[in-house]
Amino acid sequence: MTTDVLILGAGSAGCILANRLSADPARRVTLVEAGGFPTDPDIFDPAMWPMIQRRPYDWDYRTVPQPGTAGRVHHWARGRMVGGSSGLHAMFHLRGHPADFDRWGVMSGDAGWSYDALLPHFRATEGYATETPLHGARGEMPVMIPEAETHPLVRSYIEGWQELGLPRLPDHNGREVIGAAPNALMIRDGRRVTTGEAFLRPVLDRPNLTVITGAEVHRLRIAAGRVTGVEIRTPGGDTVLAAGQVILSMGTIGDPLLLMRSGVGNPGVLAAAGVPCRVERRALGRNLHDHMLGAGVVCRARKPVAPSRLQHSESLAYQSSRGLDVHTGAPDIVVGCVVAPSVSECFPMPAPGETFTLLFGVTHPTSRGELTITGPDLADAPRIDPRYLSTDHDRTAFRAALDRARMVAGTRAMRDWNGGEILPGPGMRDLDAFIQRAAITHHHPVATCAMGASDDAVVRPDLSLRGLDNVSVVDASVIPAIPCGPIHAAVMAIAQKFAAGQG
Numbered sequence: 001m002t003t004d005v006l007i008l009g010a011g012s013a014g015c016i017l018a019n020r021l022s023a024d025p026a027r028r029v030t031l032v033e034a035g036g037f038p039t040d041p042d043i044f045d046p047a048m049w050p051m052i053q054r055r056p057y058d059w060d061y062r063t064v065p066q067p068g069t070a071g072r073v074h075h076w077a078r079g080r081m082v083g084g085s086s087g088l089h090a091m092f093h094l095r096g097h098p099a100d101f102d103r104w105g106v107m108s109g110d111a112g113w114s115y116d117a118l119l120p121h122f123r124a125t126e127g128y129a130t131e132t133p134l135h136g137a138r139g140e141m142p143v144m145i146p147e148a149e150t151h152p153l154v155r156s157y158i159e160g161w162q163e164l165g166l167p168r169l170p171d172h173n174g175r176e177v178i179g180a181a182p183n184a185l186m187i188r189d190g191r192r193v194t195t196g197e198a199f200l201r202p203v204l205d206r207p208n209l210t211v212i213t214g215a216e217v218h219r220l221r222i223a224a225g226r227v228t229g230v231e232i233r234t235p236g237g238d239t240v241l242a243a244g245q246v247i248l249s250m251g252t253i254g255d256p257l258l259l260m261r262s263g264v265g266n267p268g269v270l271a272a273a274g275v276p277c278r279v280e281r282r283a284l285g286r287n288l289h290d291h292m293l294g295a296g297v298v299c300r301a302r303k304p305v306a307p308s309r310l311q312h313s314e315s316l317a318y319q320s321s322r323g324l325d326v327h328t329g330a331p332d333i334v335v336g337c338v339v340a341p342s343v344s345e346c347f348p349m350p351a352p353g354e355t356f357t358l359l360f361g362v363t364h365p366t367s368r369g370e371l372t373i374t375g376p377d378l379a380d381a382p383r384i385d386p387r388y389l390s391t392d393h394d395r396t397a398f399r400a401a402l403d404r405a406r407m408v409a410g411t412r413a414m415r416d417w418n419g420g421e422i423l424p425g426p427g428m429r430d431l432d433a434f435i436q437r438a439a440i441t442h443h444h445p446v447a448t449c450a451m452g453a454s455d456d457a458v459v460r461p462d463l464s465l466r467g468l469d470n471v472s473v474v475d476a477s478v479i480p481a482i483p484c485g486p487i488h489a490a491v492m493a494i495a496q497k498f499a500a501g502q503g
């Protein structure tokens, strides 16, 4: 089968690309996805999001043991369904601080990635209730700002930050991010909205769009610096697809794995996995990084904590470790309020309704890891090593974030709620050791195919892959440096910007 554009992966980016690129009826677009259309009703129930991992529609990757987190192995959830990880995520919509994207502009050597240049692409995907110069209302992805639904505990938490001098923001998608606000959410009428629902389902009847589900992309066939065919594995057997243009949208893990299985990458890594090197690209899989959260400062509640009417983790407060009176510029730490108990696997889970949790984390970690293949086949598990908490910067900032979480717990506004700290607990002397055991992924791995101006970078600023003429990479893997907050909004903007550039 031959098509004009073959999009590999129907995740957060892939569904937007399929929508935008098939809008031109003259362009034949084929979208290939390993998973199927989601059918589990739990996926669409916002409150269920922490419970739906490790089900069949989660790739459920594992890291190698992490020296920085007490030798622990971390589970990395990734959606294996139409909509990809937008079917598993916590639905928080936050772009990041403008400085995060201005930095992308510098790193890529292309001002098109600066905040002001990206703003129309952010807005084009957004469906806020009201259009403003900073918020889009005509995009397909609903963005809800909770008001009456906000939990009373979270209201007190936000007041606690105000008491400490942090501003109360309407949401985190203004020009300043430092402050506390209810999380803006990708929810409509009480249901999660995936990119599959928002962008793909409405255009499924386009005659020029073909969607193939249950199909795992195994390898790219490469000849004369181009991809000449894509080997796909389906329950019905193997097949080869061909296209003029191939777009990789399989995410931060899926893209480098496919490229490495196909012979693109670091010759040493490929040789160790038994794959002949066809295209040398040493940076592929490197630069892997992720946000982590400490889970958590857990407090006994003085009164019953009713269940969240949203998705439990209702507010993040971004801030500067330099002081609570710093209200401009990019934040470097964050504290979040979770209405339910939230702890890592190292601690017993407290009973719901009797405790609440303050998560704490670092917005711009400097730890950098690597992802590699271990063999040539789809069944060969990847080696994922984020090298969590391997820099002084990250460990120091984590301590500052933990201190801030304790500060807000001690405010007057929280007095009616806080019945005493359970974790780390007043007797805990070694807070660094606690952090090592409490840190969990915030689920934002990026940068294995990072864009950059230098010839070493995996993709160019236009997201074309260096070394293969007809291949582009469009998803979270191209992010060169993680923005301060959750990255889904940035992934949507990346896909929107790329599609807009295709004419």
Ligand SMILES: Cc1cc2nc3c(=O)[nH]c(=O)nc-3n(C[C@H](O)[C@H](O)[C@H](O)COP(=O)(O)OP(=O)(O)OC[C@H]3O[C@@H](n4cnc5c(N)ncnc54)[C@H](O)[C@@H]3O)c2cc1C
Binding pocket: 008, 009, 010, 011, 012, 013, 014, 032, 033, 034, 035, 077, 078, 079, 080, 081, 082, 083, 084, 085, 086, 088, 089, 090, 091, 092, 093, 094, 215, 216, 217, 218, 249, 250, 251, 252, 254, 255, 258, 442, 443, 444, 445, 475, 476, 477, 486, 487, 488, 489, 491
């Ligand atoms: C539990 C969790 C909570 C999160 N919470 C938030 C949040 O609240 N806010 C936020 O902004 N971000 C959040 N994120 C992060 C965000 O969801 C992801 O960063 C984003 O969805 C990534 O988009 P993507 O297009 O790069 O990849 P994905 O959406 O993961 O899409 C990749 C697609 O490729 C498919 N694929 C992979 N390999 C193959 C293959 N070999 N063959 C065929 N198909 C393949 C996958 O099945 C998937 O559909 C969260 C993520 C998780 C997992």
